[in-house]
Amino acid sequence: MRPEYATAQDFATWEARAKFMTAAELLYTVKDCQEAEAAMRGHNPVKEGYYSDQASTFGMELTRRSRHAREIAAACKGK
Numbered sequence: 001m002r003p004e005y006a007t008a009q010d011f012a013t014w015e016a017r018a019k020f021m022t023a024a025e026l027l028y029t030v031k032d033c034q035e036a037e038a039a040m041r042g043h044n045p046v047k048e049g050y051y052s053d054q055a056s057t058f059g060m061e062l063t064r065r066s067r068h069a070r071e072i073a074a075a076c077k078g079k
Contacts (some may be wrong), residue, residue, distance in 0.1 A: 004046045006053040018061035029058045056066060 018026060021030035040048035 004044070004050060006050045010050075011053070011057060014057040016062070018058050021058075021061070023062065023065065026058050026062050030055050030062070033058065 017062035033051045036047050040051060
């Protein structure tokens with residue numbers, strides 16, 4: 001039986017999946033995870049943390065892409 005908490009394998013799976021998702025898919029997934037996290041609040045703190053971890057992992061991919069885009073834009077301006 002799988003645990004309710006996020007495991008190292010969960011994080012690795014989410015990170016690998018996030019790399020191939022579009023920005024729209026990532027945004028939708030983050031929002032969905034945040035809603036699931038809120039739904040668990042006060043009912044199941046372990047599962048609440050699971051969805052929080054999931055939202056953070058997919059959100060980090062969005063942040064990485066945003067930073068990369070800004071770096072590219074800055075490099076193009078300098079040329």
